[in-house]
Every structure is written in structure tokens, then in C-alpha cells.
Amino acid sequence: MKLYCLSSDASKPCFVLSFRELLIMLDCGLSAHSVLNFLPLPPVPSTRLASLPNYTPPHVNDPLLEGELKECCGRVFVDSIPEFCPPLDKVVDFSQLDVILISNYTCMMALPFITEDTGFKGQVYATEPTLQIGRFYLEELAEWVSGAGGSGNAGAAKRWKEMLHVLPSPLALAARPRSWRRLFSPASVARALSRVRVVGYDERVDIYGALDATAVSSGFCLGSANWVLRSAREKVAYVSGSSTLTTHPRPINQAALRGADLLILAALTQTPAHNPDHMLGDLCVHATVTLRGGGCVLCPVYPSGVLYDLLECLSAHLDGAGLQHVPMYVVSPVADSSLAYSNILAEWVSVGKQAKVYLPEEPFPHAALARAGRLRHAKHLHDDAFSAEFRQPCVVFCGHPSLRFGAAVHLVELWANNPAHAIIFTEPDFPHTEALAPFQPLSMKAFHCPIDTSLNYSQASKLVRELRPKELALPDQYAPPPAHHQHTAPRAHITTEVPTVVVRRGAARTCGVRRRSARAHLPASLAAAAAARAAPAPTPATTARPSPAATPAPALRLAPLTASLALRDNRLDLLPPPPLPAAGTSTADAETARVHWGALDVESFVLALAREGITEARVEGDIVHLPRHDTLVQIERHATHVFCEGRADVRQALRRALAACLPHV
Amino acid sequence: MPDIKITPLGAGQDVGRSCILLSMGGKNIMLDCGMHMGYNDERRFPDFTYIVPEGPITSQIDCVIISHFHLDHCGALPYMSEMIGYTGPIYMTHPTKAIAPILLEDMRKVVVERKGESNFFTSQMIKDCIKKVTAVTLHQSVMVDNELEIKAYYAGHVLGAAMFWIRVGSQSVVYTGDYNMTPDRHLGAAWIDKCRPDLLITESTYATTIRDSKRCRERDFLKKVHECVEKGGKVLIPVFALGRAQELCILLETYWERMNLKYPVYFALGLTEKANNYYKMFITWTNQKIRKTFVQRNMFDFKHIKPFDKTYIENPGAMVVFATPGMLHAGLSLNIFKKWAPYEQNMVIMPGFCVQGTVGHKILNGAKKVEFENRQVVEVKMAVEYMSFSAHADAKGIMQLIQYCEPKNVLLVHGEAQKMEFLKDKIEKEFKINCYMPANGETTIINTPTKVPVDVSLRLLKAEAVRYNALPPDPKRRRVVNGMLCVKDNRLSLLDIDEVCDEIGINRHVIRFTSTVRFDDTGSAVKTAEKLKALLAEKLEGWTITISEANISVESVLIKVEGEDNTKSIYVSWTNQDEDLGSYILGLLQSVVQGS
Numbered sequence A: 001m002k003l004y005c006l007s008s009d010a011s012k013p014c015f016v017l018s019f020r021e022l023l024i025m026l027d028c029g030l031s032a033h034s035v036l037n038f039l040p041l042p043p044v045p046s047t048r049l050a051s052l053p054n055y056t057p058p059h060v061n062d063p064l065l066e067g068e069l070k071e072c073c074g075r076v077f078v079d080s081i082p083e084f085c086p087p088l089d090k091v092v093d094f095s096q097l098d099v100i101l102i103s104n105y106t107c108m109m110a111l112p113f114i115t116e117d118t119g120f121k122g123q124v125y126a127t128e129p130t131l132q133i134g135r136f137y138l139e140e141l142a143e144w145v146s147g148a149g150g151s152g153n154a155g156a157a158k159r160w161k162e163m164l165h166v167l168p169s170p171l172a173l174a175a176r177p178r179s180w181r182r183l184f185s186p187a188s189v190a191r192a193l194s195r196v197r198v199v200g201y202d203e204r205v206d207i208y209g210a211l212d213a214t215a216v217s218s219g220f221c222l223g224s225a226n227w228v229l230r231s232a233r234e235k236v237a238y239v240s241g242s243s244t245l246t247t248h249p250r251p252i253n254q255a256a257l258r259g260a261d262l263l264i265l266a267a268l269t270q271t272p273a274h275n276p277d278h279m280l281g282d283l284c285v286h287a288t289v290t291l292r293g294g295g296c297v298l299c300p301v302y303p304s305g306v307l308y309d310l311l312e313c314l315s316a317h318l319d320g321a322g323l324q325h326v327p328m329y330v331v332s333p334v335a336d337s338s339l340a341y342s343n344i345l346a347e348w349v350s351v352g353k354q355a356k357v358y359l360p361e362e363p364f365p366h367a368a369l370a371r372a373g374r375l376r377h378a379k380h381l382h383d384d385a386f387s388a389e390f391r392q393p394c395v396v397f398c399g400h401p402s403l404r405f406g407a408a409v410h411l412v413e414l415w416a417n418n419p420a421h422a423i424i425f426t427e428p429d430f431p432h433t434e435a436l437a438p439f440q441p442l443s444m445k446a447f448h449c450p451i452d453t454s455l456n457y458s459q460a461s462k463l464v465r466e467l468r469p470k471e472l473a474l475p476d477q478y479a480p481p482p483a484h485h486q487h488t489a490p491r492a493h494i495t496t497e498v499p500t501v502v503v504r505r506g507a508a509r510t511c512g513v514r515r516r517s518a519r520a521h522l523p524a525s526l527a528a529a530a531a532a533r534a535a536p537a538p539t540p541a542t543t544a545r546p547s548p549a550a551t552p553a554p555a556l557r558l559a560p561l562t563a564s565l566a567l568r569d570n571r572l573d574l575l576p577p578p579p580l581p582a583a584g585t586s587t588a589d590a591e592t593a594r595v596h597w598g599a600l601d602v603e604s605f606v607l608a609l610a611r612e613g614i615t616e617a618r619v620e621g622d623i624v625h626l627p628r629h630d631t632l633v634q635i636e637r638h639a640t641h642v643f644c645e646g647r648a649d650v651r652q653a654l655r656r657a658l659a660a661c662l663p664h665v
Numbered sequence B: 001m002p003d004i005k006i007t008p009l010g011a012g013q014d015v016g017r018s019c020i021l022l023s024m025g026g027k028n029i030m031l032d033c034g035m036h037m038g039y040n041d042e043r044r045f046p047d048f049t050y051i052v053p054e055g056p057i058t059s060q061i062d063c064v065i066i067s068h069f070h071l072d073h074c075g076a077l078p079y080m081s082e083m084i085g086y087t088g089p090i091y092m093t094h095p096t097k098a099i100a101p102i103l104l105e106d107m108r109k110v111v112v113e114r115k116g117e118s119n120f121f122t123s124q125m126i127k128d129c130i131k132k133v134t135a136v137t138l139h140q141s142v143m144v145d146n147e148l149e150i151k152a153y154y155a156g157h158v159l160g161a162a163m164f165w166i167r168v169g170s171q172s173v174v175y176t177g178d179y180n181m182t183p184d185r186h187l188g189a190a191w192i193d194k195c196r197p198d199l200l201i202t203e204s205t206y207a208t209t210i211r212d213s214k215r216c217r218e219r220d221f222l223k224k225v226h227e228c229v230e231k232g233g234k235v236l237i238p239v240f241a242l243g244r245a246q247e248l249c250i251l252l253e254t255y256w257e258r259m260n261l262k263y264p265v266y267f268a269l270g271l272t273e274k275a276n277n278y279y280k281m282f283i284t285w286t287n288q289k290i291r292k293t294f295v296q297r298n299m300f301d302f303k304h305i306k307p308f309d310k311t312y313i314e315n316p317g318a319m320v321v322f323a324t325p326g327m328l329h330a331g332l333s334l335n336i337f338k339k340w341a342p343y344e345q346n347m348v349i350m351p352g353f354c355v356q357g358t359v360g361h362k363i364l365n366g367a368k369k370v371e372f373e374n375r376q377v378v379e380v381k382m383a384v385e386y387m388s389f390s391a392h393a394d395a396k397g398i399m400q401l402i403q404y405c406e407p408k409n410v411l412l413v414h415g416e417a418q419k420m421e422f423l424k425d426k427i428e429k430e431f432k433i434n435c436y437m438p439a440n441g442e443t444t445i446i447n448t449p450t451k452v453p454v455d456v457s458l459r460l461l462k463a464e465a466v467r468y469n470a471l472p473p474d475p476k477r478r479r480v481v482n483g484m485l486c487v488k489d490n491r492l493s494l495l496d497i498d499e500v501c502d503e504i505g506i507n508r509h510v511i512r513f514t515s516t517v518r519f520d521d522t523g524s525a526v527k528t529a530e531k532l533k534a535l536l537a538e539k540l541e542g543w544t545i546t547i548s549e550a551n552i553s554v555e556s557v558l559i560k561v562e563g564e565d566n567t568k569s570i571y572v573s574w575t576n577q578d579e580d581l582g583s584y585i586l587g588l589l590q591s592v593v594q595g596s
């Protein structure tokens, strides 16, 4: 078993596991940190952003670099369509992948990079909510970024990537920008998603007959799953984006993950220092204070996930604060679908929410909020109907959390100079100061309330202890820092007694057990017949001379078995062997079954022959000659070769004699 | 325990009270727990005393599985759990768990409040019963205990209807409940994978019917409704609140819209909204089209269909009314029927099957007068139409399902004996498998070969694969392995003999026999060998026979032809394990020599 790591971002993981001759990709996360190096892409033209001065590094005169870099708020940004950092494509040939297993919708954004125009021929498996909500995320991204002419690489700024050494920080520190890619087109999003096969929790999916893959609830978001891969002998658990907190999704299923030969751990919390419950409380307080002061609240968010909790908590909090008149807006190209879908995924929500469905009422309150007119949604800020009813103060939820594209860019531009307004960051994917860098100086208040419900390091360490895997695989970010780096600051990491394999981007590590057998099925009748014949296994001591009575019966029993193999749909069945045409004339039954051990003692063999009525044996060294029967027995240390004429009775006598002198089963 | 035992307590050669006991591998499973709508006495519930004459029932049943919310499949469940006292696990899908209590409560009201029966379960009992239910999702593999596993498959039929695959050890059974193999206006078609169960228990309501196309039936239905209202008649369509009702509503709604009709269409008050809400919540269980468009337009928000009020019964003029229940055995539909039946211009359309004893069943059989308990006699002058809209599989669908899942045996339930007989014949002829159709209380025993898992050494398999792949492909050729079965702690593994020797640290002693046969044959040794190979291939069908130059091998038996003159020496050599094969081949060659 081999594990390849293709992502440098442990919260946007991408692994490939070679397991039983199959190549299995676990998640295909898309690292979006790279977009922070680019100038924001306003949905409405911005004169400020359009009139930024060019930047040229000192002492460099390169016409190709012309216009690629701009200076903004004392920093240098790339003036181009933002680029992303997809999983490494050099280590594993994507056309050879057999299966992609997706754990949740935050870990699948690179799917089109893997499956489109790469020769990919495999299967993709995800739960229904993962597929649907993943589709919203991808479509939203594709509309904002590709919609701005972002797919294809025409006119992309690339000269700067050759000159990192002369550029100021943080651009100079950009990681491998040459591997950054522009986003896929909406068409390739559609093609990639059409490959996804939907699975339910606890549904055993047969992977080419070699193993079963089962998605089990991970408690992180709607439809989020950990994957359990099982062959007859081995079990691998892939734990990615899990939560032990109680929120709206179904709780984590820990029992299914227990006792794995290998446990792969990924996508832990990105903000281990922030308790999500406290952050939610802080957010409500900051929002209330801002709204009371007549300001508006902007939450740059993704179109699903924590958004549902925010709507539920904040609306309740505003009710309590006497601010029920304040409208909440969700602005996203997929807002309507996302809000509608959340209410039909009854089978994927927590027991509490499920109980509502039986009434029948919607599991989430946002349908009721929408009916009451408190919650409105729009595809775009400039939709006429929406602009007409837009009232301030208000709370706006819109993307993108990086503040590089989407409606949020326009609202920050609009509200930046007013200290009454506030922006509250809840998504943990981007450092908020970096996100705000191109909007400085900022008068509006900025709060950082990251809500990341994924396991933190101590929860994860505890989970690993409880699950007792034989081996653990971790991205290097989660491993203890190497001993010789003692001078570096201590960082949070997983502490465990379990043997651990650490993987980093581009690396492959061998791990887990090696397979030595395959699971087959044997008819009970055949098994019983063999069991009846079974004899205790000899031990080396007893092989010299047969003395079965002296040794205590060993636990292992043996019986020779000949069987037909039936291989259908990769299910292996052992059947009775094909009969001989002359069935019933079997001469030897019990004798046939015998497998002999040890060495043949010539003297006892001659005696045994005599007991069978063959008394003419002449011993010549290692050869026993039976002249009347025209038979020669050649005895070696580990073999006896009988040259005889065709008489069956003589042969059977010989076999009985041999059996009498050799230990056997 | 290689037997599978099946005893229908209901639905054995009959329709109207599904309840089937299944025993395998020491587990007892109850499939559905239905109520018969045609009876008012104890016959309406399955005979639970069959399971245990007296005393607790829980220890006798490992789990109860409910296929869908129709009362003939779940109507006796509160009786069993609350009045008989079953406390074990009960499984059904989420929509069934949501909807079944509503139908149960509806039925309870009819029985207790209208008919005044007292010995019946209460509202609280329904609630307590449903609390005990574990809801399952499609394809989820649920371990009831360490040995018993169940899995639900989509069955179409009604919202949340499921077929269940049940496994104990290596034995498995599929129970269909009611299902349909063609998608309709609001549900998809039943689907199952090639799970090859030992037994398929399938409904056979429409065992002999190959129904005409869905489209024809729909056109027919719309034509009849339209003609009747055009003449000022009233159309009564008795339906169950959930299921066919929604499909017919969608059908009429689109027709009214297209034809721009103004005649009022009503649906029994109260249930509409609630029922449609369930469809909205569980839209993932409906068909592709509805799921795709629900964000823009919800198919269950009807423009032309209005809630019905009892006072409308007396309204003059044309109208169409959907009223519950579906078999005209009680409630609003029966009340309306009594009022409208005596008038020729009116029409009642029965869109589904009616069990014996119901008014629906009587009028479908041509009764012109219906007598009621209070001696009230109603003359039936209205037109009575039957339209098979209930979503059951027809003969073609049943055959299709058998093809999908490839069972080793089939057992028919939920149908009429005569029709079953016909289908049984067809199944046995077409698939060459056994088909059973036990009556209620009759036990069918099906023998299944049990199988035990064994871990086969890869070394053994690889060596076999190398041998096998060296030969041109031949699907008839058997693949044979020769190894040592090791039994340890009740676990079986099959290893290569040398592997075993290495493992326990002993040396094998190989015994080989070689005999010579002289054979008069002209030509080269290779030619002779080829002749012998052809002979062996003919006699040993299915065995792997390889030839290289003048050497032939079958398993460990080696045959070598020597000599270039007219007399050849054929050496036949085999190891002790292959005595049977070796002596057979030797005998064969000897007889050839003598014969020549």
C-alpha cells in the first residue's frame, strides 16, 4: 500500500492511495491562498482599482513585465485573473486513477482539474449533499472568475513568476506560482460533476470487486463523510473534515472508523485557537452593536455550510435584541438553490432537525424567515428587484471570503470609508488581514470570528486514541516538528502513540499492511468434508518419525483440498473440482488426499511392503527393486519416485506402504 | 442451517394484509405488518399467535421491516408493538416513518369514531409505535445485529417505498413490498443491483397483466373525466391521501391548464397541504424531473385543485373530487359515493386495486345495489370505471426485476392464486429456477447451499492465473487450485502446500508414480502427443490441458511421448495427490493402445 500526497494545504487535501492494484484519490481540494496575490476583480467597475499605478522592480527593465503588477495600499499585486493552486499533477498520472472519493464539498473544488482533459476514466463518489452543494460552490466560483474571462490562459500575467527574486514580499514568497492555474470553465464544471456517482451514508460501494468503500457521517457539514475502505483483510479509514460538535449535520459515526490498519487524517481546523461557539457568540454581539449604531454588517461567506447556522443564530439573536426589522440578504448566483436545497436534505441533518421534517416542517428556519420577509436572496447585487428593496442597516452574506471576487468586493469598496459599517470574517480559509490588504486604509470595522467546526488538535489526538488504528498517516503540518528544529516556535500537532507516517506534498510513503490473501467462499459441504479429513499440523519435531499420540493437539489443522475457482464480478468462489468422466471408480479416496512430510526410512518401507504381501523387495542403495512387479522405487530425502507398470492393485499397495512409513495429512 | 423458511401470515395467495415471516441463519424477520381493509373483525390483523401462542413475542422476532406506508403493509404495526407488546427493532425509510402515522391515525378515526369500535389502538399508541422505528436511507447497509444486515432499494410505488435486501451470513433474500418498474409522473422506477439473492419474495398483484402503455391509460382517464363533466356530471375519484393521488392531481392539473377548463376540481380538505408538504420535504425520493425543477417551480403547488368542503357534496353542476379512502370502505369517499351513486350522469373512477369486502370491490364486480350496515341500500346508477393506476409491477416488470437481481429462487406473494400459478409457470420456464407460492400459514422451505469464507493465498491464485493465462481463453475451461486447507480458530485459509511447509518449518516428501505405455503410431512424437492431447481434451472437459512439444500436462500429471520410429513410449507420471486423475489418464491411454 502506498500513499501519495498531492496537496500542500492540509485543509484542502488531495491524496492518492494505491491499494490492491487500484489507484484511489482521496479528495481533490483546491488551495485558493494564491488568489490573495491578485488584485480584486470587482463585479462593478471600480475607478480606484482601475487607476492603480504600475509597479516595476528597481533596476529592472523588462517590457514583458509591463502592466502585470500594480501597487495598491503599499503592496504589490498581480493585475490578472486570479489563479489557484491545484493538486500536483506530476506524481500520479490522472488517467490511471480508478476512483476518486470525496469527503465533503470543501474538499472537491479541484475536481475539474483532475477529471477534465487529463484522460481520467475512473469513477467519482460523493454523497448527494456533497454533490449538490459542491456544485453551488463550483458554479459560483466559475461564474465570478471564469465569467470575467478567466478560463483559458490568454493574456495571463506570467512574466512575474520568473522574477520572484526581485519582487517585494509577500509576492516574493509565493509558493510555486508556475504551477498555478486559471479556473475551469462552467462547461468543464458541468462535465466533471456529471461523473459523480451519488452514495448514501453506510452504503457499501463495490470498487471493481477489489474492495468496498463506505461513506460514513463525519459530522462536519451536510453530507460530509469519512471513507472506510475494506477488503476481506484490510481496513483503511480516511478521516477528513470531521467534527465532534453538535451542529446541523448528522453526528460523526466513530464506530465505523475503529480498528483500521491505516488511518489517514486530514482537514483539521484551520483556526485551532478559536472556539467556534464563542466565535458565533462574538459575531452576534458585533453585528448587534453595528446595527444599533446604524451601520451595515457584511459577512463574506461561502453559499452554504456555516451560512445556515449563521442565519439561524443571528436571526434568533436579532429577535432577542429587538432588531427583527433588520433585513438579512444572501447574495450569490446560487443563493436560491442553496437555500432551497438545504430544506430537502432531511435525511442528512441532525436528529433534532429531522424531527421537524416529520411534522412536516422545514428543518432550517430560513424558509420561514424568507416567508416572513426577513431573509431575501438575490443572484447579483445589481438585480433590479433586489436594488429596489435593498434597505440599510442590514446584514449581507455574500462571497467570496478572499475578497478577490464576488459581490463582497463591491460592498467593501462601497463601505470601506464608513466607520459605522462592519465586516465580520467567519470563513477560516483566508487570513483576514491579507484579504483586506488591497482595501486599506479601512475605516469600517473589521472583526475576525472564524468558525471552523473541524476537529482541533486535541480532539483529533483523542479521536485517534479511541479509534486505535495500527498505523496513522498525517500531512506534515499536523506532525510534531522534527527534533532538530527545536529552535523554531512550538506548534500545535497531533500527539499519539500510534506508529505514524508523515507525508508532504509530492512525497509517496509506503504504509499499511501487505496483502497475502484474497477472500473466497467455499460451499459448506466441501468445507465440512475437508474438515472431516483435517489432521493436526505436524511440528518439525514430529516429522522425523510419526508419533502423533505423543504431541498435544496443535490448534492448526490441515487438509489437502482441490477446488475449482469461479470468478464472477470479482467474487471468488471455490467449488467442487470438475469430476472425472469415470466418476465412481475412484481408487484411492483417503490415500489420494495425503500430503507427506519428512524422509522415508528404507527399512521400514520394506517391512511395510511385506505387510502388503510384497515380499520380493531388493534394496540397492537408494533404490528398492520389485522385479516380479517390474517396479523400481527411487528414494530421495524429500521425494520418492515410483516407476511401475500400469497395475492399479500394485500401485495401491505401494501407496499404502508409503503412507504407513511417512507422516502425512 | 442452510434452510430459508418463509411463512406468509398474510399476502399468501391473497392481497390485502401483507405479513411474511422469514427465518434464516437462526434469525426471524417479519416482512411488513399489514392490515386487511375488507374485514371488521380479528381477521384484519395477521395471526400473531402463529409466532407464539402466548407469552412475549419480542424474543421470537429479530426485526420487523416495513416496505411502505400503505396500510395493507403497516396497518397492524401499532397493534403488534403496543397491544401485543413487540419491543424489538422496526425499520422503514424516512418518508415512510413520516407518513405512516398520519395514515394510521386516519384509519383509526374511521374505525373508532365512525364505526364505534373500542378494542383498537389509540392515537398515543401510534405515536409510541413510531418512536420505536429506526429510519433508514436508500442503500444504507444497516447491521441489525452482528449477523443480520439489511439494505433498502428504491421501489417506486409510493413516496418512500422500498425493497429490502436481507442477509444473514452468506444467505440473502430480497423482499419487494409493492413496486413498479416504470417511472410515473412523480416517482421513479424501482431499481436493484445484481445482488443474486438466494430468494426473491415479490408481489404479484398484476401477475398476468401486461398493461398497455402508461400514456394510453392516462389519455383514457382524462377523456372519461372530461366527457363526464362536459355533460354536467360529477366525477368521484376515491384515492389514498398519498401516492396515486399526487400523480392524478399532476395529470389533471396539466390537462385543465392545457384545455383551459373551468370545472372545479377538489381534493379532500386538510390532507392536501400536508401531503404535498411531505412531497416537498422528501423531494429527493421523487423522479428526476421534479427534483431538477423544484427550485423554480414546485410540482405540488396546484392552481386548479382546491380544498374540498363537505357542503360541496350537494352543490349542483359538474365537478371532480378526489376523496379518501381509496377503496370506498369508509370515510368521505364513501359518503360522497352514497349521494352521487343513484344518478346516471355521475361517474366513479377507481384508480387502484380494491380488496374483497370493500364497496369498491363490490361495484367493480358489477353490483348494482350496495347494502350498508344500517340496512341502507344504495342503487348504483353512476358509471363505474376502473383504471389501473396503482403502481404495481406487471408481469413484464416482475420478470424484469428477476433479471436485474438474478435470484436463485422466487416466491410469490400479494396476488391471487390463479394469476400466481400462471406467473410461477412462466418464471420457472424462462429462468429455470424454482418458484413458490405458499398460502397463508403454509411454510415454504428453501434449501440453500451455505458458504463459508476462506482466505486463499495470493501465491496460490497467482500461480493458477499464470497457468490459466498461458492458454487461449476458453470460458468453459475450469480453473482449479490445489492447496492445503488450514483450519485455525474456526477460520479457514487455503495455502499453497509449500507455503504451509515453510510456515510450520517442515519438509514435504513428494511421491511420484511413473508408468510407461507403448503405442504404435507413425509420425513424429509431437504428432502423437497432439493426438493424445485431442483425446484428453475430449474426455476431460473443463480441465486445463497444456502441451509443449511432446509433453502434455494436466494438473500434476505429465505425459511425455518419446521415440521417432513407429513405436512410441508414452510416460505417464503423477504425484500422489493426483492418483485419481493419473490412474484415469493411464487407464485411458492403455485402452487406446489396446484398441489400436
Ligand SMILES: [Zn+2]
Pocket (backbone or CB within 6 Å): B068, B070, B073, B157, B178
Ligand atoms: Zn402498496
